[in-house]
Amino acid sequence: MFPGFTSKLSESILASATSITVKSDIVRVTGNTQIDTIIGNFGGGFSGFLVLIPTDGAVTLGAGGNINVGIAMGQNRAVFLVYSKLAAKWFINS
Numbered sequence: 673m674f675p676g677f678t679s680k681l682s683e684s685i686l687a688s689a690t691s692i693t694v695k696s697d698i699v700r701v702t703g704n705t706q707i708d709t710i711i712g713n714f715g716g717g718f719s720g721f722l723v724l725i726p727t728d729g730a731v732t733l734g735a736g737g738n739i740n741v742g743i744a745m746g747q748n749r750a751v752f753l754v755y756s757k758l759a760a761k762w763f764i765n766s
Contacts (some may be wrong), residue, residue, distance in 0.1 A: 681723075688731050698723045701731055701745075709737030710762055712755050719757045725750050738762060 682696035688703040693711040701707075701724050714720040724731075726745045733751070735742040740761040745751045752765035 685727075688726075691737065694722060697721070698725070701726045702728050704729050704731055706732040706734045708734040708739065710739065710753070710755075714755075717757065720755050722753045722755070722762070723750050724753065733762075733764065740764070 681698050683698040683700070684694070684696040685700045685702060686692055686694065688701050688705040688707055690705065690707065691709040691711065692699075692707055694713050696713060699722065710722065712720050712722065724733075724745060726747055726749070729747050731745050733739050733742050733745060738761050739753075740759070740763050743751070743764055753762045754765070755762050
């Protein structure tokens, strides 16, 4: 965000699955299937960020795909992730 500018973030709803493809910056996640791989909305050649919000209960982010360290996301708690192109992994905000 830059002073004097408004950041415009897109938002969507997506069912949890082993692999998800996100099309927006903020994703409300339904269901409770563990997510191991996240395909970003910015293409494979860039780094980027994503906010996931589980709405139906806890959802686990597993480290079996392109997520660096897995966690259990609490219901209605926003989780901020950053994708590193160099590492080819999502890193979760602590």
